[in-house]
Amino acid sequence: MKVPSSDLLKRIIKQKLREKGEVETQRELGALVQKELKKINPKLRVTPERVRRVAVEIPHVEVVVETRSGKKLPKVCPVCSSELVPIYMKNLTGKKVKTGFRCSKCSYRGDMKRFVPMRYTFRILKG
Numbered sequence: 001m002k003v004p005s006s007d008l009l010k011r012i013i014k015q016k017l018r019e020k021g022e023v024e025t026q027r028e029l030g031a032l033v034q035k036e037l038k039k040i041n042p043k044l045r046v047t048p049e050r051v052r053r054v055a056v057e058i059p060h061v062e063v064v065v066e067t068r069s070g071k072k073l074p075k076v077c078p079v080c081s082s083e084l085v086p087i088y089m090k091n092l093t094g095k096k097v098k099t100g101f102r103c104s105k106c107s108y109r110g111d112m113k114r115f116v117p118m119r120y121t122f123r124i125l126k127g
């Protein structure tokens with residue numbers, strides 16, 4: 001078993017997203033990338049989680065994260081492990097209240113109720 005480099009994974013992810021335009025789940029993108037890796041070297045292995053982590057680092061790839069409710073608020077981004085930035089809003093009395101948080105690096109954002117990543121959509125951005 002061999003671990004593919006991030007650069008190789010980035011190349012394959014971009015290629016696959018250019019072909020498809022959009023891939024609707026992490027599992028599907030993982031399977032597409034794994035299939036390509038197999039053609040290069042049958043020993044190369046990658047998990048869908050690693051594919052997602054590499055995909056969020058590609059500038060021309062948009063990752064849309066759908067969230068569901070959960071019990072424990074995350075301390076770091078559950079998508080890419082980067083720092084979370086709180087989101088505040090003013091309520092009717094003008095008081096600042098924390099309504100959620102977003103990732104400092106990727107497109108992840110959650111509110112105080114729904115913050116557990118449930119589904120990922122991957123898209124290639126033009127240009």
Ligand SMILES: [Zn+2]
Nearest residue numbers: 077080103106
């Ligand atoms: Zn993130």
